Amino acid sequence: MNSVCHFYGATEVLRDISVEIPNGRIVCLVGPSGCGKSTILRFLGGLELPTKGEIMQLGDPPEGSLNPLTYVFQDFALLPWRTVRGNISLVLEDHNIRGEKAEAIIDDVLERTKLLDFKNALPKQLSGGMKQRVAIARALAVKPAVMLMDEPLSALDSQTRELLMEDLVSLWTRQPFTAVYVTHNLAEAVRLGHKVVVLSRRPGQVRDIVEIETPLAERKTGHAEMEKVQDKLWDLMRDEARAADEELVNV
Amino acid sequence: MNSVCHFYGATEVLRDISVEIPNGRIVCLVGPSGCGKSTILRFLGGLELPTKGEIMQLGDPPEGSLNPLTYVFQDFALLPWRTVRGNISLVLEDHNIRGEKAEAIIDDVLERTKLLDFKNALPKQLSGGMKQRVAIARALAVKPAVMLMDEPLSALDSQTRELLMEDLVSLWTRQPFTAVYVTHNLAEAVRLGHKVVVLSRRPGQVRDIVEIETPLAERKTGHAEMEKVQDKLWDLMRDEARAADEELVNV
Amino acid sequence: QNRSIKVGALRFTSHSASFIALERGYFADAGLNVELEFFQAAQPMAVAIASGDVDYAVTAISGGLISLADKGAIKVIGGALKEEAGIDGQQILASDAAFQAGLTDPAMLDGKTFAVTQSGSSFHYMGSQIAMAEGIDLTFKPLQKVGAIIGAMRSGQVDAWSIVPHIAKPLAGSGAVHIIGTIQEYIPNYQITTAFTSANNASDERSQTEDFLTAFSKGIDDYNSTMIDMAGGDAGVDEMVDLIHKYVYTDRPRDKAAPSIINGTMRLSPKAALDVSSVQNQLSWFQSEGLVDESITLDTLVDSSYVEQIGA
Amino acid sequence: MSDISAVSPGLRPVTYRGGGFVPSPRRWVGFMVFVLLILLAEWGTRTGWISQLTLPKPSDVLVTFQSLYDSGLLFKHLGPSLGRLFMGALIGVSAGVSVGVLIGLFTYIRSGMVPLVAAIFPIPKIALLPLFVIWFGIGEGSKYALIAFGTFTPTVVATYGAVDNVDRTLIRMGQSFGLTWFSIVRKIVLPGAMPGILSGLRISLAIAIILLVAAEMLGAEYGIGAYILEAGSLYDLDRLFAGVVILSVLGVLVSASIGLVENRLLKWRV
Amino acid sequence: MSDISAVSPGLRPVTYRGGGFVPSPRRWVGFMVFVLLILLAEWGTRTGWISQLTLPKPSDVLVTFQSLYDSGLLFKHLGPSLGRLFMGALIGVSAGVSVGVLIGLFTYIRSGMVPLVAAIFPIPKIALLPLFVIWFGIGEGSKYALIAFGTFTPTVVATYGAVDNVDRTLIRMGQSFGLTWFSIVRKIVLPGAMPGILSGLRISLAIAIILLVAAEMLGAEYGIGAYILEAGSLYDLDRLFAGVVILSVLGVLVSASIGLVENRLLKWRV
């Protein structure tokens, strides 16, 4: 599936933004706080409608995809009263997948995320990294055409984040998926993105689009080229970040 | 002041830990989640008593120090019902510093943390980075002999974190202070620590102590030597981190 | 013939006629299948008649009863408890504190406080009649519940009260209060309680209502002859006390309940005759106090077609 | 790049599936509901579809209210009631807050008082009316006591819950800066517990209004409660409802003023 | 390195300044408080220091309780009361939860019902007793209705508060996976609101017990409330207190069983 998305956001938050999301690639959105990254993702997922402009998807979703546009949330959004198994079966139940068929899907995605041993654990028993892996497993269970990830790692501590990035890379390497990945963290963007879209401070506009050609598997901390890209991005953003941080919040 | 601390923590959490904190230096404590970093800091600050062993401070606190051992908390711990000014005067009031004298101290620390313009703002109006700078200003107001920082940056997004690290470095460069800095983040440890203490997984033990000689001001992302130290630390910790992450949490 | 009806009652000796008529089968003889409904207070019982949940009941004339009659919901059809010279009736009590301070006669009540349950209750009526007769001023304290009044009397927070003998006598016996007079002196022929029913029953269910009154009157006769005229001697009283004890003071042992039951003996109007002059007097008083509408007449309240109307 | 959409085949907009689950109140609807209910009652009673034993005519209630106002009786009743409400609630709430804070702070007081409060809570105050007469007399004392007693327990529960919820890191912060115990309680615990205490106050004060009727069972000549009781015993529905409407309005006013206090006192809240 | 401490001059331990502010309940203290209070009352009434008008002798209350039990009357009273409590609370709570959920989900229902509930809340149920007889008769109906009415408002308030507090990101998650509206309500909103509903239930059920006495004013032969009322009207303190103790124990039991339900149903809570 090729999904091409454009939209022309209006009023304050987003101004005239057009982005194209190619199939089988990871597009990273970076930008200072409040620039509208999450809003863009909500538009993409159909959870909100832009005031102006439109978001289009190209072609039909692949067969077997239960939920073409699937989210992975920053705060995991696991139901605390369901086990790992129950959280995944939740998204299958409404498609009338139950019993053995559901079990097979659940086992498959848990295996891919290395969580099979924790099938019957409650979310409160899991560490942050495991919770996010459950959320990723849940997203995989509906065979998404595009994964929409809103700062999926930012609630985690840096070691777990590091580990999970490695997991994501290996997941993608084994079977490439299309994803829009929103993050604050330039290191993450540089590590995971095939294409990094830098947004400016509110009202959000596309400031720059950086394509990174190095294959995901070869990127590592300390990789010289990556460092250069990251420094370039940081230079692009530093002043915006400082300004965004100094703003008084109006609650 | 030289503060030498030893303690022999018992039962599970900490086992036989001895650390020495030299004057005018920043000691970083790193280690996987739950290894007892915060506990060590609570011992140091006198907020908790170790089951076994003792923590000693050497010499009298410098004159004028109102609170020799002063905390900077991860979640800022600002009173939401007091303005920036009120939050700082809170810690002066009990020392009978009021009126002009207090005002002078407050203005001084707010200037050092570049917050003078936000003196009358409520915490809810501030961004995370500014809140943490208020917390640092509050700590500075009592002229501490040692600052105890418990993951002071981990509640912030990565851009703000980057900015605040630069601020801390310039603060230290202008006037060196003694600090114990607890963090998960190896990049932070490498950037700010003169001495990095790596703890093992629970029960926490000292796994390694790394001294970094490069002056703080010269360290930068991409600095080759720093990268090497960081990678070394990461190698030390990776397996521990993976194991810690996979543990079921018993609540 | 076997019509099912509900009769409302309070667990007082003054309701004995209903208990006797039921226990001795007088209701059944009249072709009535009676079920007793017990209440904790008179007012909800009156409302229950109005709503049709209960068919017949006995209670004192109160402002609420008159109001309901005014709304066309209920009718008084006969008399029950009545003051009669020579028989211990309702007593006027003074609290110990007031008594010690010299309150030994109702005439000395001027400026004192008099306990009532609610304004527009029979206590209120009795108090005002005393005040009117003696030409004195009384302050009425509404305390809602008899229990609250007893508490207030015992602790001397109100000065006086009037109440049926079976409550008055044990209280006076304990020394906490003193009897300083009787209501009879002030309100002769006081028709204390009346039998009443819904306006519907009174107008549309004549035969059923007549049957009820017949059986009820038999109960009254038994009660009067046994308890007052001592027709059966002490054995008769004992038997009657046994019968009444099934309904009143049930959770006390018989020997403790008996004195209270016997103390409570007062004449019930023979043949359920109604003293309309007393009723008129009460109605006029309620009107003069502004508690009920001025325009209500005796006819609105009473259906005079069932029993003898004394003093009409 | 809207031109792409015109050109590419199979291009279609993403379906919208968000929204909902965020009800936002609309003032006029609430108002309309009241008006509608009153009109319905008026129509029902006028046509006789609702018997006059069941519900009074709203217009009659209004007339009663009007005459209550004209005769000056309204304020004769309202005055004492407001006084009782104020004094009773003041005693109950201040005792409740103090005990609640103590429970929140001290292990032994907590262990001793919590079960006691739990045992006292379900005791119906009207059951104890005869005792209140003995304990506190039939003057204003017993009325204050009854309302105070009724507001005390919910205030205690709300307060110690609020103290428990004060962020412990703020307290540790105070300790780490060497603040005295008293400073911590005054400057950190009490302000931090304020939101919980205020929202508990909403319930306590509603209960105080409810208890007004029970309190005025005890020898009150004037007062909204006494007025309602008399109307009830005379089965005078017009006056009964006039009284109930007054209590209801009183309740809404009290709740609104707590809202105002909250807005002022808690503007630091996010 | 404790040897350093022996050698270095000016070396001294860091002063401890933490601790406190975390009261932990101790069961036996609560128990002791009850025993102490009862002993005090017993001593006071025995020596006459507390007049027997003020308080009954606890031992007499116990004797009364014993005879109540022996005569089998205890269960004759307890049975109907429990039935009323159960039915009334069931009706009130289920209606309250349903309305609360609707208020939590729909803008118009919220706008219409919230002010209505706020206006109904402060109405004292005892003031409406005469009307309950007309509306619901004197059978069990009016007793159920009174208790239901009393539990309804607090349940509504607790429930819509709980629904409001359900994490909106969980709901957005459900939507983003294309769950149906009904699925979201059943699988996300209701379980998420459960903790709030259960803690609201604590208050509602305490109120239900309190209202038992008012309900049994309406033509009840048997029942704890009727028993208390009769004892009160005869100023029989022994029986009055025996009844009050039963209600109190009932309250504690109900609260404890909600605790159990919470432990079972909400074991997912952190």
Ligand SMILES: Nc1ncnc2c1ncn2[C@@H]1O[C@H](COP(=O)(O)OP(=O)(O)OP(=O)(O)O)[C@@H](O)[C@H]1O
């Ligand atoms: N429902 C809303 N109503 C009004 N303003 C909103 C709403 N949601 C978001 N905003 C505003 O829109 C702007 C963009 O929000 P958005 O959450 O998309 O930013 P973001 O880039 O994701 O920020 P962050 O990095 O903090 O997650 C912010 O300034 C925010 O205040």
Ligand SMILES: Nc1ncnc2c1ncn2[C@@H]1O[C@H](COP(=O)(O)OP(=O)(O)OP(=O)(O)O)[C@@H](O)[C@H]1O
């Ligand atoms: N009050 C307490 N009672 C019991 N166990 C505790 C308590 N506080 C901490 N612990 C346990 O002690 C261990 C160390 O806790 P500590 O908070 O010091 O870890 P940490 O290294 O700071 O972890 P993190 O990186 O997550 O902040 C943890 O396993 C924790 O579960």
Ligand SMILES: [Mg+2]
């Ligand atoms: Mg966002």
Ligand SMILES: [Mg+2]
């Ligand atoms: Mg920690």
